[in-house]
Amino acid sequence: MGILSLDFLILMTALVAVHYCLPVRFRWIGLLTASMVFYAGAGWHAIAYLGAVTLITWLGGLYMGRCRDKEKLALAQEDKATAYHTKKQRSYFLAFVVLLVMGGMAVMKYGHLLYGMIQSTYLAMTEGHKTLADWSLVAPLGLSYFTFQSVGYVVDCARGKADPESNPLKYLLFVSFFPQISQGPIMTYRQLMPQLLLPARFEPTVFVSGFQLAIWGCFKKLVIADRLAPVTSAIAIGFDMPGWIILLGVALYAVRLYADFSGGMDVIRGAARMLGIDLAENFRRPFFSMSVAEYWRRWHISLGVWFRSYLFYPLTTSRFGLSLSRGGQRIFGKKIGRTLPGVVATFIIFFLIGIWHTANWNAVVYGVYFGVLLSAALLLEPLFKKIRNRLRINIKAWWWKGFCILRTWGLILLAQYFAFTAGPKQGLSLLGATFQNWTFADAGATLTGLLEPLEWYIVLVALLLVLAVDLMIEFGADVNGKLAGGSFLVRWPVLIGLIVTVLVFGCYGAGFDAVAFLYTQF
Amino acid sequence: MTRTKELLAFWLRLICFVLLLCVVLHYTIYVLTPKHDYGICPIVNFYQQPKESVDVLALGTSCAYAGVNTNVLWKEYGIAAYNLCGAEQPFWISYYYLEEALKTQRPKLILLDAKASIYENDYSKRGRTILSTYGIRSLPTRFKAIAASVKPDDFIDFALAFPQLHSYYPGVVAESFLYPPTNEGRGPHWKGYIEMDETEQHQKPSLVWTSTKKPLNTRQQEYFEKLLLLAQEHEIPVMLVGFPNPDYANDHMYYNSLWHVAAQHGVDGINYNDPKLRVRLRYSSDFSDWQHLNVKGSVTFSRRLGSDLCERYHLPNRHGDMAYQTWQHCTDDWYTKYPEYLPQTEE
Structure with missing residues (x-):
């Protein structure tokens, strides 16, 4: 289930309705159910892997906590030998858990490379007569994000920065909280868990600001990032293009990456905020x-x-x-x-x-x-x-x-x-091509060959809008907060305008190729 | 303000916001939908007709909108006809159009184009055919029409409209915002007849007039029968029409099946491709392409059709009725453009 899908919208609407009807102390159950529904679309292998990581790190956290308690007791009794021994045990076990979970991530992410190497060696050995059975793995959705988050939890437990969670289901919610699981932000147990267990009460202004943030994220992703995707893809192999076009393409790729990732993050943070959960900021106007x-x-x-x-x-x-x-x-x-x-x-x-x-x-x-x-x-x-x-x-x-x-x-x-680009050689060739052929004779034709003039205007206006908002925020204005807390006479036209813009000028549905979020692939 | 009051105010504002948003989105869908005379225009324009004024309602494909010249029917017989037709309009869209039409009109006769019987696909082949359903005002009827037109997997995309429609934004012009549409320059009095000005030379279809049948697509047949039942329920007679076309040899066996099914419901019609009927059409000059009558052909055909309608049904002559001025305007506009087709007595 993508965070820009209709399924996600339905899930969010249902969850928001249930969430605020449930007593505060039971809300985590609704969040966990929704997270499982969200993750169910990733396939049984992803659920199994997520379950395994959750179980290992949950047990790891419990063990770290027990070791720390034992150490404290030993130190209180001035039993330095036991304390030292327990600390050693804790360190070894921590290393074991971290290596196991991170190793699992490495296998999932890079296993296909190893498989490719073994396969080619085997082919060479059998002179091309035999091939190995296909055991290439598909990385589960949000692999890196939940791995980093759960490893961070175990380390925090070992350092005494987090109290181990005794309820495995609550811990599962921490690891799998949707929609954060798909592309972050990666948060610590201390930051996230209290909010998941006791989310803030319903505040209209916060709710509205969350909604606004989510729509703004959709705007960045669908109107800018996905519109630029075919341009940057074409330029990545456009060695015969004028140098300035290649430079423009590289700059547009950076912009696309920002609009894609920060757009997705805005949707995630906005959705969480609508549930009374404040996720950490992942982008602060990097450009x-x-x-x-x-x-x-x-x-x-x-x-x-x-x-x-x-x-x-x-x-x-x-x-x-x-x-x-x-x-x-x-x-x-x-x-x-x-x-x-x-x-x-x-x-x-x-x-x-x-x-x-x-x-x-x-x-x-x-x-x-x-x-x-x-x-x-x-x-x-x-x-x-x-x-x-x-x-x-x-x-x-x-x-x-x-x-x-x-x-x-x-x-x-x-x-x-x-x-x-696909490889360093291609990157270097493109870099070399940037300094050649700086002719502007067919500038218009070259640009319209990449994107229709109307599409360029849309990109330009959208980028100017993002730049204006980012500049205001950079200079200290709380644009989202002001809009959420201000008069509805201003907020409604802005929001309706933004929603219509996304629906009309967004790249989705018939006539457009859906582009997955770039950072979900990492 | 207490928290309860604050929350109540918020929820009220939220409801108002959602309602306003729905209105804006509904209008945006209208703006984005291409305003083709063979698409959304006939149904949107249909709502502009005076209540219970349409006496003859033609439902069908491009053969019907190019063949039934409503101006000739009005001018020469005083028949108030309206073509609620679209390009490649299948029976399922005709059925839901009729369901919608009956909310405001009480036609005395339904002319049903037989052409849809030759369509073999289970669902509408082209997206543009489905876009015409966006003109249906009643959302339940619109969704039912969409559900009948598309595969179940595609229903949501078409029902929400934006995933299918939004890529049409480059075609939006100032006129796209106008409601009702300009009907491609014909104005608000238009009755759904589309002129095809070109002329192509064709020959009479060569076929053996057999009674062999080719099975109809089951969904086409299902909706054809539903349409007949709906008409019967409202006690409106249906007349099947086989519009003359040079490519008729391909249609004949389907039409045999259709007439057979219609007969089971006590419905009959006229297949104007039957050489015995002598419609006086010239295949060398009366067709715009291999399927459609051109303007000259539509005038000849509609004169014959009007005569047959008057002979078979008791249709009132509405000339001079002030409630039917819109037909008069439409006809006057049309004959100003095509004076050569004025009846000889007026020339």
Whole structure:
């Protein structure tokens, strides 16, 4: 069941009606039922896998809690040996659970690659006479999202940041809460569980703002992202196109990705808000970022926070991280030495983020590119600061901010060459083609060859609208809140206008190819 | 304001909002629907006819709307006829059109085009045929017509209209917003006759006039019979019409079946393809293509049809009746465009 389907609309309507009729303490049952109905469409294998992950991490969480209690008791009784032994046991079991669940995700996501390798080896061995039986796996819906969320829960239980959930059904709701399961945001147990168990009471303004957010998300996804999909697909293989068209296509791909992912996220957050549940923000207008590091703090925020909490800090504060810092200080001096664990952790994280997106060489290039860029930025920051001071640059000046935003755009676009092509070779060829054939003689014909003039106008107007709203929010205006809390004489025309726009100009139904959310594929 | 009052106000506002939204969406569907004279126009325009004024209601395909020249019927016989027809209109749409028509009209005769009997598909072949049902005002009837026209899996898409319709937005022009539609420039008095101006040379169909039957599509037959029963229920006689067409050789055996089924319900009609009838049509100059009569052909045919109707049924001559001015306007407009077809006495 897609979050932009009629089935989803019916499910949401039914759930909202039931949700607010149920006593608060029983509402989680309605949410769990709806989540199961939502996930049922993913197929029995996905349900089985989700069930297995839920069971493993639920038991893992319980065990972590028991170990912590045992440790506390031992420490209270000053039995250091038992405390030490239990801590060790806890760490080993935590590692086992994390490896098991993350390993499962890796097999599901990348198993087909391994299968391909084994198959080709077997074919070579049998000289092409025999093939292996097909055991390629289909990744369940929301695999990464529920895996990260449940692993985070077990780690939090081990760290004492979360109390283990004794009721497996309540825990199942935490892992599978719809519509969040399809593409995030990834939340911690502490953030989400209290809201699921005791959702906020019905507040008209909150309900309306949730509805508005969901419609806005539909607008971004259906009117912008899906309209741009055929353009970016055509440009990804358009080596003979003028350079400026390729550059435009790459920029449009970045915009499409943003409209697609943030649009989906708005629908999810809006739907949850209508149920009185506040999900974490996953995008904070990333294209206004003044540096690549800031961009990653604004883009897919919950993934970044997850990697920071469960990988960056453990890496930098581990025995390895500390010895790296000490060694670095001895060789490169105090300043560089201190940043060295951060640099290495950053590189590892971005490499992992790269291959998390897709299992291909492009993803490796994408990850390594950002890893190198951000690691270099960390290492060279003191130098940059010196240069800025020497040139007496006012970092608060508008021109400097503009320059930084443009610079960030440039660096981000460079990475997109490897995000929307099939392989690094194709990405590099396209990058090379960008600097050739900057002729504008047939500009109109080339553009209309990609999209009808009317469609370009629709994209342009829609993008300007999104830009205007994002700018208002960037400058501190609570657009959604103001509209939800304001006069209905303003709200109704805006909402009806938006709904009609989505229904008329959205890309769906007859005459359009349905485009799945890009991030559900990750 | 107490919480209860606040919530009550919210729910009231929500209901009003939903109602307003429904009205806007309903109108948007109308705006998006292509205003073809062979599509949505005849049914939308039908609601503009004075109540209980239509005496002869023609239901059927393009053969009917190109053949039944309502202007000739009015001018020469004073018959108030209306063509509630559409391109490739199957019996199921004709049936629901009749159900809807009977809410405002009490026709004295139904002319039913036999052409739909040759359609072999279980559902409407083209989406555009189904779009004409968006003109049906009553939502239950509209949904029933859609359900009859499409495969069950496609019903929701057509019933919600937007998934099927919204891709028509590039074709929306200022006129698309007008209600009622301009009927492709013919104005509000139009009675559903569509002129086909071209002329193609054809030959008389060559066939052996056998009584062999070809089975009808079961769904077409089902709705044909339902239509006859509905007409009987309202005590309205039905006359089957086989419109002359050069391609008739392909239709003959289906028509035999249809006449056979009709006879079981006590219904008869005239197949104008029968060479014995001598309709005086010229296959070399009276057809616009292999199926349809052109303007000249429609005038010749409608003169004959009017004569047969007057002979067989007691149809009132409405000339001079002020309630029927709209037919007079329609006819005057038409003969201004086609003065060459005025009856010889008036020339």
